[in-house]
Amino acid sequence: MSPSQVIVPIFTHFFPILFFVYMTIDVLARNSIKVEHRLVGATSFCFMLLFAEEYVRQQLPISYSPLVAGLWFSVVGIAIPGVGFHLFIKLTHLEHKFPRYVYPYLFYAPLVVVLMIIFIDHQLVSATDFYQSGIWKLPIYNKPYYVAMTASVICNLLYLIPLFTARANTVSRELRGIYNQLIVGVGISACWFIVFGLFDFGDSLPPYPYLYGGIVWCFFLRRTMKKHDFLNFLDKRYEKLFNLNPAAIVLFDLHGKIKDSNPSAKQLFAMSRLDGANIFMILNEDFREWIRSRQEIKNVEMTIQIGNKRLDVLIDGDYVLVEYQPHMILILRDVTMQMENQREIAFLAYHDPLTRLPNRRYFYENLEAIIDDARSHHHKLALVLIDLDYFKDINDKYGHQVGDEVLLYVADVLRETTSNHGMAARLGGDEFVISIHRASSIQFVESIIHTLQLKLAVFKPIDAQEPIPLGMSIGVSFFPDNGLDGSALINSADKAMYSVKREGRNAYHLLSGAKEL
Numbered sequence: 001m002s003p004s005q006v007i008v009p010i011f012t013h014f015f016p017i018l019f020f021v022y023m024t025i026d027v028l029a030r031n032s033i034k035v036e037h038r039l040v041g042a043t044s045f046c047f048m049l050l051f052a053e054e055y056v057r058q059q060l061p062i063s064y065s066p067l068v069a070g071l072w073f074s075v076v077g078i079a080i081p082g083v084g085f086h087l088f089i090k091l092t093h094l095e096h097k098f099p100r101y102v103y104p105y106l107f108y109a110p111l112v113v114v115l116m117i118i119f120i121d122h123q124l125v126s127a128t129d130f131y132q133s134g135i136w137k138l139p140i141y142n143k144p145y146y147v148a149m150t151a152s153v154i155c156n157l158l159y160l161i162p163l164f165t166a167r168a169n170t171v172s173r174e175l176r177g178i179y180n181q182l183i184v185g186v187g188i189s190a191c192w193f194i195v196f197g198l199f200d201f202g203d204s205l206p207p208y209p210y211l212y213g214g215i216v217w218c219f220f221l222r223r224t225m226k227k228h229d230f231l232n233f234l235d236k237r238y239e240k241l242f243n244l245n246p247a248a249i250v251l252f253d254l255h256g257k258i259k260d261s262n263p264s265a266k267q268l269f270a271m272s273r274l275d276g277a278n279i280f281m282i283l284n285e286d287f288r289e290w291i292r293s294r295q296e297i298k299n300v301e302m303t304i305q306i307g308n309k310r311l312d313v314l315i316d317g318d319y320v321l322v323e324y325q326p327h328m329i330l331i332l333r334d335v336t337m338q339m340e341n342q343r344e345i346a347f348l349a350y351h352d353p354l355t356r357l358p359n360r361r362y363f364y365e366n367l368e369a370i371i372d373d374a375r376s377h378h379h380k381l382a383l384v385l386i387d388l389d390y391f392k393d394i395n396d397k398y399g400h401q402v403g404d405e406v407l408l409y410v411a412d413v414l415r416e417t418t419s420n421h422g423m424a425a426r427l428g429g430d431e432f433v434i435s436i437h438r439a440s441s442i443q444f445v446e447s448i449i450h451t452l453q454l455k456l457a458v459f460k461p462i463d464a465q466e467p468i469p470l471g472m473s474i475g476v477s478f479f480p481d482n483g484l485d486g487s488a489l490i491n492s493a494d495k496a497m498y499s500v501k502r503e504g505r506n507a508y509h510l511l512s513g514a515k516e517l
Helices: 003-030 035-059 062-091 105-124 143-158 160-169 173-198 209-244 263-268 285-292 336-348 360-377 391-398 400-418 442-455 486-502
Strands: 130-133 136-139 248-253 258-261 297-306 309-322 325-334 381-388 422-428 431-436 472-479 507-512
Touching: 003 035, 003 209, 035 062, 035 136, 035 209, 062 105, 062 130, 062 136, 062 143, 062 160, 062 173, 143 160, 143 173, 160 173, 173 209, 248 263, 248 309, 263 325, 285 297, 309 336, 360 381, 360 422, 360 431, 360 472, 360 486, 381 400, 381 442, 381 486, 391 400, 400 422, 400 431, 400 442, 431 442, 442 472, 442 507, 472 486, 486 507
Parallel strands: 472 507
Antiparallel strands: 130 136, 248 258, 248 325, 297 309, 309 325, 381 431, 381 472, 422 431
């Protein structure tokens, strides 16, 4: 054996072996648990074994070449397509298309057949004749060689089927980039195998020069796994955002079955586990129809019932594919407090903040409608204007807190007394008004006033030792006798009330037509 036969294979075979060893370790070190990383590592390891076989075969006498090639080179070469198909099916997430008893065993079934053939006659699946030319022990390109090489090229091209399928179905720009990169890698590798595998370059190149296409192929795989790892990193990053998001996020299929939810969703729905529950048990039927008809879900306001609580939520959603099945992802924000604040603001625009009675604005805006109703139904309407007597003295003597208690008490009595007959409102300060919508008679109105006087004669504050006497000056006007619109009725009631004040207070005065009663 010449020195060149020992030294040259170090550069042509031993250095590629080191490259594949490094690549195998590098890929597995990134993630030795994920199947994709293991399969890329297995592919790199197989190419390392092929170069190792060629390095060993070049050191042995040529008589050993058929045996070493048949039992070592052929077995590893047949294993590579199975590993490759397994890898691409896994990377393209197509494994769910196969029955469990088929995947992944289908990809390695040919290896079993090859092993059986090898033990019967290994010459059927590998080169059988070799010749010495220069420093190389080269295979003769006979029928078994071309059959094996053609099958290898076809297997490489078949890799394109899952890749094109996955690229057509994916909605992820990042995944589409990975599939495009793999398609380019498959194309370059197939061309390399065709040129350097099916054409005989003699001793101008090392034996099986197509093997160096494995370096190109593994380079593409390594780049793919780096991108794959980056996507996993993004997944981890978005997973943190998913878990830390204060809004409730729920992923479910179009039948409503929840597949995933973040901690905020579990807290919102008061459930420690949501997976497997049905979202339509919480959302209303209209929402189910929106999803079925694929309507846009954006800033949808909805009230949902969670146990004994009613929550106002704002919902945004979008349709996504998960493992090629349509799903819906919803983001629900609890806006109960904001909605309550908005309702409170709207309420206070027309109600008194202390007593919660309708305020002057609300009463005046609705008085004309009340008058129109009385006119259309030919009913009499009574307007009762009430002013608390000596309320300023109560504030000065007992303090404003007690004064507020008096106003609240008066408001409760007015609300209770008129709940079936009309509306009570606070016009401001110590002045209130009551509208009695169907004043069938003066006696009926007087009975209501007597009830108020009886209930409001004395008030006992929470912290006071003695009750506080209350008095009211009351003026009453009637529609249509004392006015045909709101302003006229209020002016008439106001005059009647001030006549009571002039005569000593704590009484009432009713008007009927031009005659005072």
